[in-house]
Structure formats: C-alpha cells, structure tokens
Amino acid sequence: xxxxxxxxxxxxxxxxxxxxxxxxxxxxxxxxxxxxxxxxxxxxxxxxxxxxxxxxxxxxxxxxxxxxxxxxxxxxxxxxxxxxxxxxxxxxxxxxxxxxxxxxxxxxxxxxxxxxxxxxxxxxxxxxxxxxxxxxxxxxxxxxxxxxxxxxxxxxxxxxxxxxxxxxxxxxxxxxxxxxxxxxxxxxxxxxxxxxxxxxxxxxxxxxxxxxxxxxxxxxxxxxxxxxxxxxxxxxxxxxxxxxxxxxxxxxxxxxxx
Amino acid sequence: xxxxxxxxxxxxxxxxxxxxxxxxxxxxxxxxxxxxxxxxxxxxxxxxxxxxxxxxxxxxxxxxxxxxxxxxxxxxxxxxxxxxxxxxxxxxxxxxxxxxxxxxxxxxxxxxxxxxxxxxxxxxxxxxxxxxxxxxxxxxxxxxxxxxxxxxxxxxxxxxxxxxxxxxxxxxxxxxxxxxxxxxxxxxxxxxxxxxxxxxxxxxxxxxxxxxxxxxxxxxxxxxxxxxxxxxxxxxxxxxxxxxxxxxxxxxxxxxxxxxxxxxxxxxxxxxxxxxxxxxxxxxxxxxxxxxxxxxxxxxxxxxxxxxxxxxxxxxxxxxxxxxxxxxxxxxxxxxxxxxxxxxxxxxxxxxxxxxxxxxxxxxxxxxxxxxxxxxxxxxxxxxxxxxxxxxxx
Numbered sequence: 122x123x124x125x126x127x128x129x130x131x132x133x134x135x136x137x138x139x140x141x142x143x144x145x146x147x148x149x150x151x152x153x154x155x156x157x158x159x160x161x162x163x164x165x166x167x168x169x170x171x172x173x174x175x176x177x178x179x180x181x182x183x184x185x186x187x188x189x190x191x192x193x194x195x196x197x198x199x200x201x202x203x204x205x206x207x208x209x210x211x212x213x214x215x216x217x218x219x220x221x222x223x224x225x226x227x228x229x230x231x232x233x234x235x236x237x238x239x240x241x242x243x244x245x246x247x248x249x250x251x252x253x254x255x256x257x258x259x260x261x262x263x264x265x266x267x268x269x270x271x272x273x274x275x276x277x278x279x280x281x282x283x284x285x286x287x288x289x290x291x292x293x294x295x296x297x298x299x300x301x302x303x304x305x306x307x308x309x310x311x312x313x314x315x316x317x318x319x320x321x322x323x324x325x326x327x328x329x330x331x332x333x334x335x336x337x338x339x340x341x342x343x344x345x346x347x348x349x350x351x352x353x354x355x356x357x358x359x360x361x362x363x364x365x366x367x368x369x370x371x372x373x374x375x376x377x378x379x
Numbered sequence: 380x381x382x383x384x385x386x387x388x389x390x391x392x393x394x395x396x397x398x399x400x401x402x403x404x405x406x407x408x409x410x411x412x413x414x415x416x417x418x419x420x421x422x423x424x425x426x427x428x429x430x431x432x433x434x435x436x437x438x439x440x441x442x443x444x445x446x447x448x449x450x451x452x453x454x455x456x457x458x459x460x461x462x463x464x465x466x467x468x469x470x471x472x473x474x475x476x477x478x479x480x481x482x483x484x485x486x487x488x489x490x491x492x493x494x495x496x497x498x499x500x501x502x503x504x505x506x507x508x509x510x511x512x513x514x515x516x517x518x519x520x521x522x523x524x525x526x527x528x529x530x531x532x533x534x535x536x537x538x539x540x541x542x543x544x545x546x547x548x549x550x551x552x553x554x555x556x557x558x559x560x561x562x563x564x565x566x567x568x569x570x571x572x573x574x575x576x577x578x579x580x581x582x583x584x585x586x587x588x589x590x591x592x593x594x595x596x597x598x599x600x601x602x603x604x605x606x607x608x609x610x611x612x613x614x615x616x617x618x619x620x621x622x623x624x625x626x627x628x629x630x631x632x633x634x635x636x637x638x639x640x641x642x643x644x645x646x647x648x649x650x651x652x653x654x655x656x657x658x659x660x661x662x663x664x665x666x667x668x669x670x671x672x673x674x675x676x677x678x679x680x681x682x683x684x685x686x687x688x689x690x691x692x693x694x695x696x697x698x699x700x701x702x703x704x705x706x707x708x709x710x711x712x713x714x715x716x717x718x719x720x721x722x723x724x725x726x727x728x729x730x731x732x733x734x735x736x737x738x739x740x741x742x743x744x745x746x747x748x749x750x751x752x753x754x755x756x757x758x759x760x761x762x763x764x765x766x767x768x769x770x771x772x773x
Contacts, residue, residue: 268395
C-alpha cells in the first residue's frame with residue numbers, strides 16, 4: 122500500500138485542495154498546515170495552469186492569481202518539499218498534462234519521488250491515454266490517480282481495476298464548483314467501483330457543506346473539497362488561515378460523525 | 380498507427396466525463412459514414428443549400444501581374460454563410476440530429492464558424508449557443524448580431540485572453556456539463572479524436588472538387604496548393620486529397636502577427652513546441668513552464684495557439700510546409716486581390732494569397748497553383764480601414 126492508503130485508515134478521509142501559490146507560495150504552505158492541524162487526511166495541491174478546462178470560475182481565478190504571483194513548476198516542487206519536510210501527510214498534485222509533458226515525464230516523476238509526493242491527478246489524461254506515463258509513475262512510486270464520472274458507466278470496472286492510490290469520483294457533470302445539490306446516483310457508481318477493486322473511493326466536485334460531506338461520508342471512503350476552500354482563500358486572502366482551520370475542522374467533524 | 384493518432388499526435392486528452400460521449404460519437408460517425416441515406420442527405424444540403432461545388436476560378440489578372448504560374452482560387456467564400464465552415468457544420472449538425480441531439484454548441488473566433496453553426500441550427504430546427512471571446516465579440520460585433528438573428532444565443536467569454544482559445548475552453552466546459560442532448564460542433568481539425576478526422580473528412584470536399592476541377596481545366600496537377608492555417612480546417616480539407624500526389628506541394632500559411640521575432644504572433648509551427656491542450660497532442664505556442672502562451676493576429680480566425688494534429692504530423696514528416704505571414708503582408712494581399720480581381724477575401728485567406736504572390740513568380744507559366752479562398756472579407760472591411768487609419772462607421 123502506498124502512503125495514500127494511510128489517509129483512509131482512520132475512518133473517512135477529508136481531502137482538502139489548494140491551488141499552489143494562491144495568493145503566494147508562503148501562504149499556500151501556511152494554509153496547508155492549517156488544514157492539516159484541523160484534521161485533513163490528504164492534501165491536494167493544484168498546479169496552476171493557464172487554461173484549466175475542468176475547473177469552474179472559482180478555481181480558474183485561483184489559477185490566474187497563482188500564475189500572476191509567478192508560480193512555476195519548480196517553485197511548486199519547492200512548496201511540496203517544504204510541506205513534506207514538516208509532515209508525512211499523504212500529498213498529491215493535481216495538474217493538467219501539458220506542464221508535466223513540457224517538464225519531461227521522466228524528470229517530473231523523478232522529482233515527485235525525490236520530494237516524497239505520493240500521487241498525481243491529471244484531469245485531462247483519461248484511462249486510454251495513461252499508458253504514456255504509467256510506467257514512469259510506477260517506477261517512481263507516484264500513484265497515478267484515476268477519475269470516474271457520472272457518465273463513465275461500463276468504463277468504471279477497467280478504470281478501478283487499474284487505479285492507484287484512490288479512485289476520484291466526480292460527483293456531477295460539468296466543471297469544479299460549489300453545487301446546491303448532487304443529483305448523481307453515487308451509490309451505483311460506488312458499487313461499480315467496489316465490485317472491481319478494493320481501492321478507496323473518494324467523492325469530489327461540488328461539495329461545500331457539512332451536510333453534503335456527511336452524506337457522502339456515509340457511502341464513500343473520503344470527501345474531496347476544492348472550490349469551497351479556494352473561495353475562502355479568495356475572500357480572506359492572506360488572512361484566510363484561521364477561516365480555513367475553522368472550515369476544515371467543521372467538515373472533518375461532520376465526516377467523522379457520519 | 381493507433382486510431383485517432385497521426386504519428387504521435389492527436390489522441391483523446393479530455394476529462395473522463397466526456398470520454399463515453401466522444402467514443403459514441405466516433406461509433407456514430409463510422410456508421411453514418413457508410414450510410415447511403417445520410418450521405419445523400421448531406422450532399423443534397425451541400426448542393427442545394429450551401430451552393431456546392433464551389434468555383435475554381437482562374438485569376439487571370441493576378442496571374443499576369445505576378446508573371447509565373449497560373450493562379451487558381453478555390454472560391455469557398457462563395458458558399459452560403461461566406462466561408463468553408465459550412466461544409467463541416469452541415470455534416471456535424473446532421474450527424475448530431477441523427478444521433479438524437481437537439482442542441483448545438485460551438486466556439487467561434489471571427490464569427491464565421493459561429494454563423495455557420497447558427498445557420499445549420501436554424502435550418503435543422505435545433506437550439507444553438509455560441510461561445511465567443513469578449514474581445515472577438517467587439518472586433519466582430521456584426522457577426523454577433525448575425526448569429527442572434529439566426530436564433531442563437533451568444534455568450535461573450537471573459538476568461539483568459541478573451542479570444543478563440545478561451546472560447547474553446549468555455550465550450551468544452553459547457554459540454555462537460557451537458558452531453559445528453561448537446562453536440563459540440565468543433566470548428567476545426569482539432570480537439571480530441573474523432574474531431575480532427577471528422578472535420579477533415581467533411582472539409583475534404585474542398586480538395587476533392589479542386590483536384591478534379593484543375594485536372595479538367597489544365598490536364599495536370601497543381602505544383603502547389605496553399606491555404607491559411609489557424610486550427611487548419613480549410614487547409615486540411617484542401618490538402619488531404621492531394622497527399623498521395625507526391626509532386627504537389629502542400630503549403631500552410633500561419634499568422635505571424637507583428638512578426639515571429641516578436642511575442643505577438645500565432646505562428647504555431649514556426650514557434651510552438653509539442654504539447655497537449657484542448658484534447659489533443661500537437662504543436663502549441665507555450666512558455667518555459669508549459670503554460671499556453673497568449674497569441675496575436677489581426678485575423679480573429681487565426682488567433683489560436685495550436686494547430687490540428689494531422690498538420691503537426693504532415694510538418695514532421697515533411698509532406699507539408701508551413702510559412703509565417705505577418706499582419707502587414709496579409710493586409711497588402713487583401714488590398715491587392717480586391718484591386719486586381721475584384722474579390723474582397725477574408726483576412727484569414729489573405730495570408731495564403733501572400734505566399735501565392737511569393738511562389739507563383741518562381742514557377743513556370745505552364746504550371747499552376749491553387750489557393751483556398753476560405754472566406755469572404757465583408758466582416759474585415761472595418762478592421763482593415765482602422766488598420767489603414769481610416770475612420771468608418773458600420
């Protein structure tokens with residue numbers, strides 16, 4: 122089992138997302154530690170990209186803020202390395218494929234391994250195209266985390282069978298962003314994942330309230346929250362730390378009681 | 380070669396949410412490709428509604444003025460809606476209707492593709508929403524109104540650089556949210572498989588007609604065929620039927636904006652690198668961190684940081700050549716064609732005219748070349764006037 126498995130060992134996992142470098146690398150580091158202190162089980166760091174086609178407006182704006190702050194691939198690695206030096210929490214990157222390809226697959230994954238990054242989520246690299254990075258990700262012990270969507274249907278079995286780390290279940294159609302309600306039949310998707318694999322399954326996209334989190338925690342192994350966290354950072358900027366702590370603590374509590 | 384790959388280029392780099400949708404599209408496309416009723420319906424529309432075949436026009440005064448090879452213009456500007464875009468749009472809209480979709484969405488740069496999609500939606504009784512960069516809605520406000528007249532809803536995209544690439548981003552996001560009744564009519568030979576193949580096939584009518592027309596007129600193949608390249612659909616449509624004819628040079632003219640030595644260009648082959656974006660592996664203008672670079676061209680239709688994957692492959696294998704053409708050169712060619720032939724072409728197409736003017740004098744008078752006049756230039760008149768410092772009121 123990879124380090125990512127640890128996130129799911131003590132009950133249901135809370136997975137928190139920040140865009141690396143929003144509003145600055147120093148602040149991202151601080152925010153990550155606030156989330157860890159509040160009980161987050163796994164941290165997802167988003168690599169800013171000029172054209173994040175799977176993101177809604179909240180994370181799009183965070184990407185622009187981070188790029189304007191001068192975040193580069195190497196600076197993002199430095200951020201991850203600083204977090205890793207102080208914590209053994211499971212740590213994954215979310216990045217679009219082009220910055221990885223441009224860095225060089227071999228160099229990128231080796232760097233992840235050196236730092237101690239546990240996994241990578243690439244939203245524009247579906248199952249059929251994973252072949253080009255699968256070997257290097259295995260060699261460097263970086264889990265290539267696969268996504269399953271409401272439209273995946275018969276694809277779920279092969280995706281889950283070949284998945285590493287955890288399966289990221291996309292709760293809803295469309296892009297990331299806060300949603301009032303989630304109408305997808307998550308039970309059916311989870312059943313399909315579980316009949317194909319023992320890998321943990323976490324649900325993300327649209328989750329913002331403790332009620333939603335508790336509902337998902339009753340059926341899935343983990344809850345992923347992105348836009349709601351990034352929105353707090355957008356609202357409070359450099360002073361977001363204490364608000365993030367309070368929010369994550371509240372969400373973690375809801376999940377633990379589920 | 381894997382399906383949907385052109386060498387290493389192409390592929391399906393899209394969010395999982397869209398995968399089953401594009402797989403179903405590929406299956407449906409293969410089915411209707413050999414369905415006689417569908418093909419007859421499409422040829423009927425192309426003939427009766429779009430006005431095909433388009434003319435292959437011998438530009439006698441242009442030829443005389445250049446003093447070399449005979450110049451022929453493939454008049455896609457004379458199609459209904461004024462550009463080659465209608466060829467692909469009628470094909471995709473008909474396909475969408477056959478697979479039960481009721482709503483079409485599309486990106487547009489200059490507005491030609493958006494107008495074509497809005498037109499097809501009106502014709503086939505489908506809903507239509509067009510995504511257009513806010514900057515382009517201002518550059519091409521007449522086309523926005525035109526689309527609205529046709530019953531489409533036009534969204535001004537305010538993310539990113541507010542141009543064509545951002546319009547594609549936003550259309551993809553929209554499609555990710557709603558596939559059950561909606562087809563994304565991609566406007567060029569780009570995006571995830573099967574789009575580059577579908578669009579190429581629907582646009583190949585340009586090259587097929589041109590090839591038989593030139594053989595009939597001249598009794599020989601052209602020395603070269605030329606077309607402008609943004610994503611590259613009119614070029615791919617013209618090139619494709621000539622690929623097996625090894626003696627025919629295939630020349631794509633990409634937008635060099637203020638010059639490829641500046642940062643204000645959209646010359647993907649000259650200045651881009653291999654990458655993955657908008658669902659495909661191809662060449663893209665990008666920075667040292669793999670961020671997609673802002674691009675620039677006077678032509679909204681060529682103002683795109685990538686190029687279709689089959690063009691990337693034709694470039695790498697040396698089968699096709701790609702040359703950069705600046706704004707200044709394109710504007711001069713736009714004016715030259717108006718004065719010598721009485722044809723006001725799209726500023727996009729004027730990029731290809733530039734290189735025809737370079738090439739024709741170097742060839743013998745017994746030879747001929749074909750330039751794709753991809754669209755008409757009514758939409759550009761105001762911009763050209765502004766470029767020349769003339770204040771016109773639309």
